[in-house]
Amino acid sequence: MEPTLLVLAAGMGTRYGGNKQLDEVGPARETIIDYSIYDAIRAGFGKIVFVIRRDIEEQVKERFVEKLNGKIEVDYVFQEITNLPEGVIVSPDRQKPWGTSHAILVTKEKINEPFGVINADDYYGVESFKILRDFLVNDINDNNYCIVGYKLGNTLSDHGHVNRGVCQVGPDGLLKNIFETREIEKTKDGIVAPGLEGTPVRFSGDEVVSMNLWGFKPSCYSFLNEEFRNFINSYGMDLKAELDIPTSIDKFVKNGEITIKILMSNERWFGVTYREDKPFVVENIRKMIREGIYPARIY
Numbered sequence: 001m002e003p004t005l006l007v008l009a010a011g012m013g014t015r016y017g018g019n020k021q022l023d024e025v026g027p028a029r030e031t032i033i034d035y036s037i038y039d040a041i042r043a044g045f046g047k048i049v050f051v052i053r054r055d056i057e058e059q060v061k062e063r064f065v066e067k068l069n070g071k072i073e074v075d076y077v078f079q080e081i082t083n084l085p086e087g088v089i090v091s092p093d094r095q096k097p098w099g100t101s102h103a104i105l106v107t108k109e110k111i112n113e114p115f116g117v118i119n120a121d122d123y124y125g126v127e128s129f130k131i132l133r134d135f136l137v138n139d140i141n142d143n144n145y146c147i148v149g150y151k152l153g154n155t156l157s158d159h160g161h162v163n164r165g166v167c168q169v170g171p172d173g174l175l176k177n178i179f180e181t182r183e184i185e186k187t188k189d190g191i192v193a194p195g196l197e198g199t200p201v202r203f204s205g206d207e208v209v210s211m212n213l214w215g216f217k218p219s220c221y222s223f224l225n226e227e228f229r230n231f232i233n234s235y236g237m238d239l240k241a242e243l244d245i246p247t248s249i250d251k252f253v254k255n256g257e258i259t260i261k262i263l264m265s266n267e268r269w270f271g272v273t274y275r276e277d278k279p280f281v282v283e284n285i286r287k288m289i290r291e292g293i294y295p296a297r298i299y
Contacts, residue, residue: 001113002046003136007033008103009120010053010079022059023272025281028297033120038298041072043129049110050076051103067299077110079103085229090236099242101224108221117214124213125267126293135215135263146215146261153205155269159276161185165210165246167262175253175260178210178246208262210246211269223252
């Protein structure tokens with residue numbers, strides 16, 4: 001069975017200042033998602049599922065569902081803050097989505113096969129999708145998942161801080177733990193992030209990080225559901241708290257219920273975290289077209 005690619009496209013784009021998932025970066029008005037889907041099709045994925053907000057439904061249908069007709073099966077699902085476990089109590093003033101773990105959970109009725117997960121606004125590279133697809137097709141352990149890992153130094157923006165899941169990898173290539181580290185930034189003094197009690201944490205750039213390029217099996221839904229219910233019971237009245245995938249998964253890795261293989265990619269990430277990132281993305285796309293990695297028009 002061909003694996004599915006799950007595209008997380010329901011983020012608010014606060015730092016970017018708009019719908020960055022739909023911003024055009026290619027010469028024929030392509031978005032970053034277009035290039036990711038093109039790479040996924042070439043790698044052998046059989047279906048695309050989008051997680052979106054209702055306010056961008058028509059744009060997604062026009063830009064992706066219609067254009068991909070006949071090329072790959074496409075579906076989508078809404079991430080709504082009211083999609084919650086029965087009986088939980090949350091703030092009626094909540095507007096912000098519940099995070100990436102919740103985004104995966106809302107797809108439970110749409111996906112019954114091994115699947116990859118990507119962010120809509122991140123470029124991962126051709127090699128990364130091949131690595132991910134091979135794992136999903138060939139690994140037969142239902143509770144063994146994967147992360148396509150990147151070197152931290154290959155994933156930073158020149159225009160501000162980013163959040164990264166910093167991975168500790170064992171000698172067997174399995175994830176030992178993952179810690180969501182916020183506000184990592186390139187400075188004149190090196191790569192740093194705020195630490196506890198005001199002491200900065202410094203990085204070499206060789207650390208292995210997750211860019212939310214995951215490989216999951218359907219068994220993950222039960223684990224994520226358990227952790228999300230615990231999260232809502234604790235933070236349901238918080239207007240801003242989110243449950244991210246690394247935080248959800250870390251607990252189950254540490255208690256041995258799941259294993260996660262780290263599959264390293266040599267690709268260099270780029271994305272549109274900040275509006276100032278866009279010219280760099282546009283130029284990199286043009287360069288790859290000149291090198292023959294992508295056609296001038298994908299569709």
